[in-house]
Amino acid sequence: MNNIIFETKTIIANRHDLDSADRERLLKIVEALEPEVLSAFWKLISVSPESLLKINELFKAKEQALASGDLAMIDKIIKTESEFLQEDGNIV
């Protein structure tokens, strides 16, 4: 196992602006990521650790909406994402 997974976990574990349950959940998720996904995730948060907050926010919203199967709730997320993609300013 290379160092990418450990650097990724170190970044997540020290984001105290995420609550502990969210940190624990993200730590479990990264253990299961396929290598190319982990690599892309690691690069993004190593350069821009604050991206984790947006990732966590979107992830939780999607998880809740998908579990409910409520298409209206999913449409709301899609609208939020569309606005996010059109915002000015680079994250990286």
Added chain:
Amino acid sequence: MRGENKDSSPELGPPDALAHLKGAEKNFFSRSFRGARELIVLLTTIFVAHGGLAEAGELKKFLPLLREGKYDNEIGPSPAQAAKRILALQEKTDSVLAASGGKAALIRHSLEINGADGQSVDGEIPSEKASVLAFGSRQLELNRGSLEESIENPSQSYWSTDALVEMGEKMSVVPSGEEMVVTGYGRNREEAIVNALTFAAQEYKHNILSGPGTKDNLLEGLGDMGDFDFAAIFDSYEVIGEEDEGNGFLLKLKLVPGTVKKTEEQ
């Protein structure tokens, strides 16, 4: 799309829901691919699909675009540029070791070359209770053109550099702030220490390059740090907890921020 999700676990909800989300996001990526924002959207869908690409379906084709390295254009670093950054880190490490009378230093580079990630580590980590200068850089360049441009000319690149220098007695380091506890993961104990120290150095409250006016008013003895985007001095670090998780180490480090009180003549 419905058929692709027949193996979805119950937590994912009805297949229609994920298909609906994926369909919309596929349209986002087909219109344009500007980089990090799209990557955030894509990653969260993959996360919610239990970290695998299979459930993410057709979205997975967008990931390889983020892995291609190309070094003969103006976005990606050329081998010469990468070498320059490596040399800058080495030169700064050598100069701080000489100026402070320090003995131990560790240098780590991560570079993506032709799409393959590589990492090199050289040296030894500063000892516990010693004062440490931690510095380095991180950079990710993503293609911000259209999807078509990304396919024709993938120009994503990534590199990172880290140095940890044990500062000697020629530089008197004194505590300069409240101690903090940082978590570090690593394949082994040493790697966990390095990951914890380099992460802490990037934090705003420790990074002496990101404070107001500090870039033009750096501490005596450190010289020009313009080639780097983070640097921090720790008066000391101490391992206060550790756990062997079987496939890696988890450590808790107590860090005390530091500053250079006085530089002696060389």
